[in-house]
Amino acid sequence: MNLALFASGNGSNVQAIIDAVKAGKIAGNIKCIVCDNSKAYVINRAKEAGIDTFILSPKDSPSRQAWELEIIKYLKAHKVDLIILAGFMRILGANLLNHYPKKIINIHPSLLPAFPGRQGIQDAYNAGVKESGVTIHYVDEGIDTGEIIAQKRLQIQPEWTLEELENNIHQIEHSLYPKVIQQLAKEFNEKGSNVK
Template sequence: MLETASALISPSLPTVWPRFEQPLRLGVMASGNGSNLEAIAHSIERGELHAQIGVVVYNNPGAGVVERAARLGLPAVLLNHRHYPSREALDHDIVQTLLAHNVDWVIMAGWMRCVTAVLIDAFANQVLNIHPSLLPSFPGLRAVEQALAAAVKVAGCTVHQVELAVDSGPVIMQAAVPVEPTDTPATLQARIQVQEHRIYPAAIALAAASHLSA
């Protein structure tokens, strides 16, 4: 089974993953290339994460996640935030789309929009996000650049439950990444992303197992 600690720094991944009565139904929200979507999908294919991806919601018409979703055989729905009068209106349509695809867990994978209570309340304690820092350090945009500007020796990534405040909410899992003297934002981001791909599927399983046993 997964370890029960709420936050794990550079964790070893489980050799035996939780199995649920029914596979988790995931809705993935992405704004960019969707590399975490692919990592989650491959974990499911390998039989590690007991889940299904019901739908991918994206908000940028040219987002690379569309190609990944098509290659993985996943339905993708464009909800362009530029066409909505408010964040709440966008989130209302996101909720309706997720519910139409029988989603019970919402997985934000590079979703670059602040969400509102409309989404959070519809999936109480079942909205997860991944952020490229060891929260609570360096929330918000350009977290990698923030870490380099602060000259920290260790950076990393965090999977957490989503709350209204940006990059807040209980931590599910973290992975540490040493900062090298020669690092640029691109090189550090690339190494952090490797850890994101490792821990996000495991963190989803951990969060679901904890939620179901509560």
């Protein structure tokens, strides 16, 4: 199974996935990393791992549509089977969603449908809830509204700072995402062998 990772920033989830592939815990190949931010640290991670990287901001394209079509062209050239959003801070439009139906997944740092959007951890912390967690879901046209694939819960300790909550959420992300990707890769590879 050929994977494309999309990221906008530090790329700690990208690193967890790279490490899991290297360790043989994911039966897939990371063909490329797509990044919309030329200053993102994830680009260094990609270089260190020897992974081809496509860097293009929507601002550098004539339109949002043109930006997505450039990405699709690049993904097709790399024969990508599954797109994995790992801290990608853009909403995907119809072009990408239609080209890759049920082939784009995202990780979100809350128990969806609670606390969607950019600041899931902070929103849960500020709301004073007793539990939060991590959700992995298929991407649709909404914001964090796609079909849920997996969730893992976390009890929030009353004495935790926001930073402690963030660290605990990230630990769950780094273990849960590779497991879910491996499950999808296994299903994909089994389907492939049934076709032959």
